[in-house]
Amino acid sequence: MAQVPPAPTDGAAPGQVASAELTDPGVEDIVVTAQRREERLQDVPVAITAFTGSQLTRLGIDGSKQLTQVVPGLNFTQSVFSPQPTIRGIGTRGTSAGEESAVPIYIDGVYQSFIPAADLQFNNVDRIEVLKGPQGALFGRNSTGGAISIVTRQPTVEPTGALSLSYGRFDEVIAKGYGAAGSGNVAGDIAFVAHRDDGYIRDVVSxxxxxxxxxxxxRSKIVAKVTENLELRFAVGHVENNDSTGEAYRPLDGNTIARRVPGTIYGAAPYTAALSIDPYNTLRQTSVSGTAILTLAGATITSVTGWQTNHLEIAADSDASSASIATLTYPQYSRNVYHETYVATRGGGPLSLIGGFVYFHDVSGQNPFVILSRPVSTAGVIGALSTSTFVPRMTADSYAGYLQGTYKVTRALSLTLGGRYTNETKQAAIDVQINAGPVNAIANRANFQKFTPSAILQFRPNERLNLYAKYGEGFKSGVFNSASASQAALQAVKPENVKQYEAGIKADPLPWLRIDIAGYYTDYRNLQSNARDPVTLATILQNAGSARIYGGEAELSIRPTRRLNLRAGMSALHGTYRDFPNAVVTIPTTTADPAVATTCVAGTGTPIGGNRSAVCDVGGRNIIRTPFVTADAGIDYSVPVGRGEVGFVGNLYYSGRSYWDTLNRLREAPYVLANGEISFRPGPSSLRIAIWGENLLDETYSLTTVSSATADTQVLARPRTFGIRLSYGR
Known part of the structure; x- marks a missing residue:
């Protein structure tokens, strides 16, 4: 859990406007650790979007999914229960046990491997850094798209605290709290967030x-300054998350196999459903981590160790109707240990080095994964129940070493070379039972090794201009399909390999103006893609041959006074599959389908509900879950009123068209999101009252869309919401 505090006060004396608001405008500087050193954001020669906790609060960004609206190139979608971030068109497509994200999340340096836990609510964030492009040298084997680093607040000896309470539409209640205190060289804190509402999707039957x-x-953290050179940090956190949104399906355009059955009801209007079971999605996570930082005369040694256990329970109605045709239930678990130790040199010489070692061990599985399904004839006759049971257990052991060095060729020119070598072993053991037949125990093992280099050439003619060119490679490990039904099918998909070329400009032409621009070209090979088995409805994994992605991003920040912040961003990309001849896709079933079920030709008859599987060549089609154009703009402005102030925040986000499937049959239309807030601080204290609204234009768009033989299912994102919030402290 990483969470954001209420906005701090401006520090002005009662009844006064801080003089710096008029005499010291300027875009706020942020110190980041994207290269495992503390550096100004504008000094780092890589594409990063970063926000402080107070900035996120002012922008109204309460969770990880909302980062999409303020980070060009980042798109946070969802595949049923699984949040799936993509950066520059690269993201994870699978949801099976043992799967890991191509855009990993780190919290205080600890790798978060369990994808369903990526939907975070913020409350005690110090800053968030979104690193774009493959990060294979410093941030791991799986960061082919990028990485999201969340740094939580450091507790202080001086007592400090904050509370906030929000009430909104659908009886939504959000309570947040933070407190810190200490004595001598030891300080600790505790942060919590509680969030509940009554839901926004109605079952038209029940x-x-x-x-x-x-x-x-x-989450709680303790920091101890043991000696002048040694600091120890210990953190513990626990999450209880009950959110059935991803399972609250309706059939998209009425396409469900249940439509063949007379008298079947399904949700047709937006924000409606008609399900044969009550869906649920419950996540429990406990995490413990420890960090030691030793500062020596010429280097800093950092050691991070994290332990985490995750448990997810799900029930979903796959046909999205009142008929009892297809359901799935399973508990998924993950237990893992992450350790990293690295050394960063310090000093005034021309050469600086960072080197480290990483170990990761994970045991994941489902116990059991059960799929209940009944065939439905074209005449609408429901057949006998079939039960498919899978009990997979996946184990991963990964070792990696990395080294990166930067050499200042001249005062303005520097060259950075780095690389990581990864050696990983994965094992899979699956017990499979179809109906009441015998249990088939299958197993397999695979080893993956990869060296991922990177190179950066940086030119800084002055402090206000940073020009750079970068080459980087990324490696996403192979993975086994947890729903394989035979030994022959239990083969790990190949690792993904990414090569990306990037050039960028970071400019501060004026103290109050900042412009960052980056362009990139990506060669993406062995994409790991998922589809649905037409018989068992289980997810199957496959490799696409290759894809080509190129595009650019731009960010603009303007701060003419301390009370006015303007920002804008844009991302444009082109991404297509270059080589994907055997993609498993779905095509709507009609009364006149081709004779061969796998023929990649649409039927010529009337659609009757449900889909048939086909193997198609999707070369030249657009990559999935990636808008080709996104743009955002925001304003944050405060006005002194008596002894207090009134604040105005507004954000706009535009998402262009995108696709949910490799055949590009399921299209997401462009949409615009508008969010805003008006707040009032009545006096010099940190008490604040705010009225907020999200999706003010009441746009209708998908949170998730998934296709299978049973149905095209869709869950719409929340409609217009609004409410009031009271906060105190900082």
């Missing part, structure tokens, strides 16, 4: 509400 939230998360 009247039940779906997409309900009931979440609680708590």
């Amino acid at each position: 009247g039940a509400r779906y997409a309900k939230l009931d979440d609680f998360a708590v």
Whole structure:
């Protein structure tokens, strides 16, 4: 859990406007650790978007999914229960046990491997750094798209605290709290967030509400300055997350196999459903981490160790109708240990080095994964029940070493070379039972090794201009399909390999003006893609041959006074599959389909509901879950009123068209999101009252869309919401 505090006060004396607001405008500097050193954001020769905790609060960014609206190139989508971030068109497509994200999240340096836990609510964030492009040298084997680094607040000896309470539409209640104190060389803190609402999707048959939230998360950190040179940090956190939104399906355009059955009801209007079971999605996570930082005369040694256990339970109605045709249930778990030790040199010489070692061990599985399905004839006759049971257990052991060095050729020119070598072994053991037949125990093992180099050439003619060119490679490990039904099918998909070329400009032409521009070209090979088995409905994994992605991003920040912040961003990319001849896709079933089920030709008859599987060559089609154009703009402005102030925040986000499937049959239309807030601080204290609104234009767009033989299912994102918030402290 990483969470954001209420906005701090401006420090002005009662009834006064801080003089710096008029005499010291300028874009706020942020110190980042993207290269494992503390550096100004504008000094780092890589594409990064970073925000402080107070900036996120002012922007109204409450969770990881909302980062999409303020980070060009980042798109946070969802595949049923699994949040799936993509950066520059690269992201994870699978959801099986043992799967890991191509855009990993780190919290205080600890790798977060469990994808379903990526939907974070913020409350005690110090800053968030979104690193774009493959990060194979410093941030791991799986960061082919990029990485998201969340740094939580450091507790202070001086007592400090904050509380906030929000109430909104759908009886949404959000409570957040933070407190810190200490004595001598030891300080500790505790942060919590509680979030619940009554849901925004209505079952048209039972009247039940779906997409309900009931979440609680708590995190505590202790920091001890043992000696002048040694600092120890210990953190513990726990999350209880109940959110059935991803399972509150309706059939997209009425395409469900249940439509063949007379009398079947399904959700047709937006924000409706008709399900044969009550869906649920419950996540429990406990994490413990420890960090030691030893500062020597010429180097800093940092050691980070994290332990985490995750447990997820899910039930979903795959046909999205009142008929009992296809459901799935499973508990998924993950237990892992992460350790990293690295050394960063310090000093005034021309050469600086960073080197480290990483170990990761994970045991994941599902116990059991059960799929219940009944065939439905074209005449609407429901057949006998079939039960498919999978009990997979996946183990991963990964070792890696990395080294990166920067040499200042001249005062303005520097060259950085780095690389990481990864050696990873994965094992899979699966017990499979179809109906009441015998249990088939299958197993396999695979080893993956990869060296991922990077190179950066940086030119800084002055402090206000940073020009750079970068080459980087990324490696996403191979993975086994946790729903394989035979030994022959239990083969790990190949690792993904990414090569990206990037050039960028970071400019501060004026103290109050900042412009960052980056362009890139990506060669993406062995993409790991998922589809649905037409018989068992289980997810199957496959490799696409290659894809080509190129594009650019731009960010603009303007701060003419301390009370006015303007920002804008844009991303444009072109991404297509270059070589994907055997993609498993779905095509709507009609009354006149081709004779061969796998023929990649649309039927000529009337659609009757449901899909058939086909193997198609999707070369030249657009990559999935990636808008080709996104743009965002925001304003943050405050006005002194008596002894207090009134604040105005507004954000706009535009998402261009995108596709949910490799055949590009399921299209997401462009949409615009508008969010805003008006707040009032009545006096010099940190008490603040705010009225907020999200999706003010009431746009209708997908949170997730998934296709299978049973149905095209869709869950719409939340409609217009609004509410009031009271906060105190900082």
